[in-house]
Amino acid sequence: MTKWRKAIWDILKNSKKPLCAEEIYKINGFKPNLSTIYRALNYLEKKNIISSVSFENSTKYFFPKERHIHFLYCIKCGNIEVFNECTAKEIKMKIEKQFDYQILDHVFYFKGICKKCREEE
Ligand SMILES: [Zn+2]
Ligand SMILES: [Zn+2]
Structure with missing residues (x-):
């Protein structure tokens, strides 16, 4: 896994709630750009490491698949x-x-x- 993929995986693992790309982006001290975050999330979802859910709008919230x-x-x-x-x-x-x-x-x-x-x- 690349550095950012690994970092995003760690963030999702440590979060009790599912997070969207913007929420991950706003985490203090976490500094990839937003499109890097989107790409990493897509990759992890394709690899079945994380899942996503969306509610009223199209925003996807991500969480570890194992959960x-x-x-x-x-x-x-x-x-x-x-x-x-x-x-x-x-x-x-x-x-x-x-x-x-x-x-x-x-x-x-x-x-x-x-x-x-x-x-x-
Ligand atoms: Zn409310
Ligand atoms: Zn169930």
Whole structure:
């Protein structure tokens, strides 16, 4: 891995939340340009090292593939929370049978309004 790929991988590993390219770019002391970050993220995703999720807009948020996580997305402030509980296994077998389909992965998130935004209303 090149220096920046390795550095970005370390940042994502150490972050509890998924991060987009701009957020990685804004990390103090981290100084590749934005297109280098995009290229590194694309590379890591293609190599199946990281995964991404996007919500209301096309911004992709990246996280280590090895981490099976789901998301809470606040439609007001865009804040992302992460949780691990997964109920997909129960549905998976039923759907695979019903559609004669081999399911490989899933992305799951709830949309809503976070506590902070509700308090500000
Ligand atoms: Zn919010
Ligand atoms: Zn799951």
